[in-house]
Amino acid sequence: MARINDNFLKLPGSYLFSEVGKRRRAYIEAHPEAEVISLGIGDVTLPLTPTAVEALKRGADEMSRAETFRGYGPEQGYAFLREAIAAVDYAERGISIDPDEIFISDGSKSDTGNIGDIFAAENKVAVCDPVYPVYVDTNAMAGRAGSYDPATGKWDNLIYVPGTADNDFVPGVPDLRGKNAPDLIYLCFPNNPTGTVATKAQLKAWVDYALENDAVILFDGAYEAYITDPEIPHSIYEIPGADECAIEFRSFSKNAGFTGLRCSFTVIPKKLKVGGVSLNALWNRRHSTKFNGTPYIVQLAAASVYTPEGRAQTQALVDHYLVNAGIIRSGLAEAGYKVWGGVNSPYVWLKTPGNMSSWEFFDYLLNELNIVGTPGSGFGPAGAGYFRLTGFGSRENTIKAVERIKGR
Numbered sequence: 060m061a062r063i064n065d066n067f068l069k070l071p072g073s074y075l076f077s078e079v080g081k082r083r084r085a086y087i088e089a090h091p092e093a094e095v096i097s098l099g100i101g102d103v104t105l106p107l108t109p110t111a112v113e114a115l116k117r118g119a120d121e122m123s124r125a126e127t128f129r130g131y132g133p134e135q136g137y138a139f140l141r142e143a144i145a146a147v148d149y150a151e152r153g154i155s156i157d158p159d160e161i162f163i164s165d166g167s168k169s170d171t172g173n174i175g176d177i178f179a180a181e182n183k184v185a186v187c188d189p190v191y192p193v194y195v196d197t198n199a200m201a202g203r204a205g206s207y208d209p210a211t212g213k214w215d216n217l218i219y220v221p222g223t224a225d226n227d228f229v230p231g232v233p234d235l236r237g238k239n240a241p242d243l244i245y246l247c248f249p250n251n252p253t254g255t256v257a258t259k260a261q262l263k264a265w266v267d268y269a270l271e272n273d274a275v276i277l278f279d280g281a282y283e284a285y286i287t288d289p290e291i292p293h294s295i296y297e298i299p300g301a302d303e304c305a306i307e308f309r310s311f312s313k314n315a316g317f318t319g320l321r322c323s324f325t326v327i328p329k330k331l332k333v334g335g336v337s338l339n340a341l342w343n344r345r346h347s348t349k350f351n352g353t354p355y356i357v358q359l360a361a362a363s364v365y366t367p368e369g370r371a372q373t374q375a376l377v378d379h380y381l382v383n384a385g386i387i388r389s390g391l392a393e394a395g396y397k398v399w400g401g402v403n404s405p406y407v408w409l410k411t412p413g414n415m416s417s418w419e420f421f422d423y424l425l426n427e428l429n430i431v432g433t434p435g436s437g438f439g440p441a442g443a444g445y446f447r448l449t450g451f452g453s454r455e456n457t458i459k460a461v462e463r464i465k466g467r
């Protein structure tokens with residue numbers, strides 16, 4: 060008799076952004092005249108850069124001719140893209156990463172979700188709270204999270220490291236010993252959802268902890284392009300020793316607008332070993348078995364991001380969203396909200412007014428002001444009473460949304 064993976068049955072409700080989308084669609088159906096502004100899911104609104112579009116067209120052209128047609132590519136990604144990443148994202152920052160330590164993929168959501176395949180179910184997992192829900196849900200699916208308690212909003216086998224107003228939503232390394240000692244630690248900076256960033260000293264504390272305790276850090280750097288402060292590290296590998304304890308995930312979604320195109324990469328240094336086994340070799344085995352490579356034309360477009368024109372045009376996209384985030388941050392602050400993020404990040408995190416719960420505030424914004432955001436409690440129990448807005452909307456809608464909020 061077939062049996063399902065009953066860990067799936069332990070998952071509460073639906074995935075956060077599916078729920079937000081469902082409520083948004085229901086409202087629009089019931090109020091077709093409403094001009095609803097979406098600042099919920101972190102999806103980009105500007106088109107691809109001319110350089111990326113040109114690369115896609117060139118790729119399509121190559122695929123249309125027998126002499127230049129390509130079938131399956133290397134599962135790990137084409138050398139031209141892996142070399143560009145190693146040269147620009149790492150060597151230019153003084154970090155030595157070999158192209159064969161880079162695995163091209165179809166998105167950081169997939170990569171951060173799939174990475175659990177190479178780790179035993181017995182690993183103890185720590186997540187910051189609030190947290191990008193993919194880390195939690197995929198560990199629950201793998202049986203690493205234990206049972207979900209709806210009363211606390213927590214999984215009983217996960218270690219939650221709370222981000223709070225007191226630590227400005229940058230949780231430090233807590234006392235993690237004995238049964239509370241994690242083997243796998245998910246970190247995301249600039250942070251989703253709070254928009255906060257970690258200093259070198261703050262990341263060093265995590266790296267030192269991981270090295271001392273044989274833990275592995277899973278570092279999500281999907282929002283790295285938004286860092287403008289020269290003191291803030293762009294990569295975990297700027298921290299000495301991180302190449303022996305950390306995996307890094309990067310994405311083309313939020314910098315180059317590839318949310319619909321799909322391209323990302325995962326860096327696993329060859330020095331990184333668990334029990335003497337190379338994680339690079341394990342992931343290579345997993346990736347080449349379960350993945351047949353990101354489309355050639357998409358990898359061409361990703362490589363175009365590293366050309367001089369591509370870099371300038373990509374930076375212009377990021378700058379645009381950063382200005383939007385700044386408009387939201389300053390507008391909300393003027394309206395009396397307590398805010399975090401919006402600087403070095405496309406996300407603005409705010410305290411809901413009064414004693415409103417995150418979902419009450421969601422309903423208020425949607426029903427009264429026709430604005431969609433994301434309830435903080437959807438990112439974990441420490442997000443309760445908080446809310447996230449994104450700078451990824453159009454400039455016009457961003458200004459309109461802020462005016463609606465300030466008008467109240």
Ligand code: MLT
Nearest residue numbers: 099100101102168191251
């Ligand atoms: C978000 O809104 O948190 C992100 O868009 C989700 C994602 O990148 O998958």
